[in-house]
Amino acid sequence: MSRPRFWDPDGKRYGIPTYPYRLAPDGLATRRQLRAQQLRPGGQSIAAQILWRSRRCRTGIRAAYLYRTDLAKPVRPMTPAKWQAVAAALAARRTCPGCGLDRGYTIPTSLGVCVTCADAPALAA
Numbered sequence: 001m002s003r004p005r006f007w008d009p010d011g012k013r014y015g016i017p018t019y020p021y022r023l024a025p026d027g028l029a030t031r032r033q034l035r036a037q038q039l040r041p042g043g044q045s046i047a048a049q050i051l052w053r054s055r056r057c058r059t060g061i062r063a064a065y066l067y068r069t070d071l072a073k074p075v076r077p078m079t080p081a082k083w084q085a086v087a088a089a090l091a092a093r094r095t096c097p098g099c100g101l102d103r104g105y106t107i108p109t110s111l112g113v114c115v116t117c118a119d120a121p122a123l124a125a
Helices: 031-036 080-094 115-124
Strands: 018-020 048-053 061-068
Touching (some): 031 061
Parallel strands (some): 018 048
Antiparallel strands (some): 048 061
């Protein structure tokens, strides 16, 4: 039986321990996996990586970096000022620059204004 293409647990070929998709050992996690566990890398360096083939990038190979879960730190709680800043940013994305109304949905960047304002010239004709 042959080894998978990106199998390099010693890091001799790629410089850091490398595993194929879905074959990373326990105790390692991506940033998203850490966040799902309410953890963050906490300043630690990359412990390993996962490589897989993909048509989505120019090189044809994508990477996901792995961090040790035992060295991860808890996520810092959101302060009231951060909650307020996030709420203001989301409100700005919902406010139409044409009519100035909060539309309750994110204004499409393709239009630049709400759907009502974008359709107004067509309705006037």
